[in-house]
Amino acid sequence: MYGALWRKLPGPNVVKVVELLVMLAVVVVLLFAWVFPWATVHLPIDNVTVDSSSQSMLMPDARLRQVME
Amino acid sequence: MGERSDDATGVEPAIVGNNRHRLAKFVGVIGELLVTVGVVLLLFSAYQLWWTNVIAAGHTSVAREQAKEYIASSTPKPLNSAFPKGDAFALMYIPRLKPSVWALPILQGVDLETLTKGLGHYPETAMPGEVGNFALAGHRATNGEPLANFDQLRAGDKVYVQTPTAWYTYELKVDQIVSPTAYWVIKPNPIPEAHLPSDRIITLTTCNPRWASYERWAFWGVLTSVRPRQDGPPPELEL
Numbered sequence: 049m050y051g052a053l054w055r056k057l058p059g060p061n062v063v064k065v066v067e068l069l070v071m072l073a074v075v076v077v078l079l080f081a082w083v084f085p086w087a088t089v090h091l092p093i094d095n096v097t098v099d100s101s102s103q104s105m106l107m108p109d110a111r112l113r114q115v116m117e
Numbered sequence: 118m119g120e121r122s123d124d125a126t127g128v129e130p131a132i133v134g135n136n137r138h139r140l141a142k143f144v145g146v147i148g149e150l151l152v153t154v155g156v157v158l159l160l161f162s163a164y165q166l167w168w169t170n171v172i173a174a175g176h177t178s179v180a181r182e183q184a185k186e187y188i189a190s191s192t193p194k195p196l197n198s199a200f201p202k203g204d205a206f207a208l209m210y211i212p213r214l215k216p217s218v219w220a221l222p223i224l225q226g227v228d229l230e231t232l233t234k235g236l237g238h239y240p241e242t243a244m245p246g247e248v249g250n251f252a253l254a255g256h257r258a259t260n261g262e263p264l265a266n267f268d269q270l271r272a273g274d275k276v277y278v279q280t281p282t283a284w285y286t287y288e289l290k291v292d293q294i295v296s297p298t299a300y301w302v303i304k305p306n307p308i309p310e311a312h313l314p315s316d317r318i319i320t321l322t323t324c325n326p327r328w329a330s331y332e333r334w335a336f337w338g339v340l341t342s343v344r345p346r347q348d349g350p351p352p353e354l355e356l
Contacts, residue, residue: 049145049146049149049150050149051145076160079157079160079161079164080160080164080168084160084161084164084165084168087161088165088169088229089229092329092330092331093165093259093328093329093330094229094256094258094259094260094324094330095297095324095330096227096232096254096255096256096257096264096322096323096324096330096333097227097237097239097254097322097333098254098295098297098298098299098300098302098303098322098333098335099297099298099299099300
């Protein structure tokens with residue numbers, strides 16, 4: 049896989065190393081800027097709140113129901 | 118007619134060699150993929166443990182300036198449930214958690230974006246000093262982790278909140294580890310059995326255990342004093 053990539057890269061070895069470093073940098077930036085933030089939201093980590101999102105949406109309903117009853 | 122005739126034996130080692138070569142190539146690619154996955158996971162750890170804190174530090178200093186500006190304003194926007202989401206309206210000081218909770222901005226809202234900037238205020242709960250529950254959330258690990266040392270908090274610890282109108286002093290009283298759906302912890306009078314000596318309370322919530330978040334940790338305190346803005350900060354803060 050990486051061997052084939054190395055053989056396909058143009059230029060002498062020094063240039064190939066530079067090309068690889070640039071590609072690596074692009075991949076890391078993509079990961080840090082988009083992939084990891086997206087993954088964080090979908091993983092059960094970093095959650096610090098009690099469930100307000102569902103409850104606060106439920107609460108007005110509950111109030112409404114009380115008013116209507 | 119047998120496939121393995123005598124004249125084919127000369128070809129066989131070459132076929133076996135070819136297959137072995139293919140297998141080696143296949144195993145090699147699998148190995149490279151596994152190493153790649155490992156490197157990506159290491160990078161994800163670096164992102165979580167280091168990069169989110171770098172980003173959050175920048176966000177927090179911007180929010181701190183916003184809070185200071187709001188507090189210094191002569192005609193501040195009213196502090197009520199209509200206060201704009203994502204805006205900073207107060208600064209918090211907890212001597213026990215110094216320096217991470219020292220002039221730490223408090224912002225309206227508890228979404229992930231807001232929580233990278235400081236502590237988040239559950240918008241549907243009371244504002245500082247009001248009757249009811251002034252409820253806040255903060256990260257304990259990653260994203261600035263202002264509440265990293267939450268486990269060091271003790272009953273009796275003081276929590277100071279500065280707003281445009283006053284300095285509010287709360288004293289922590291009781292804590293409890295609860296489930297993520299324990300929404301009752303941020304309601305007014307969440308723990309009647311504790312007989313808190315005031316109906317003006319504060320709640321801090323964060324994740325538990327620190328590096329996972331399948332539980333929440335809540336700490337409740339009560340308002341013990343209010344100093345009007347013109348009297349300056351409480352002297353014990355030595356600001």
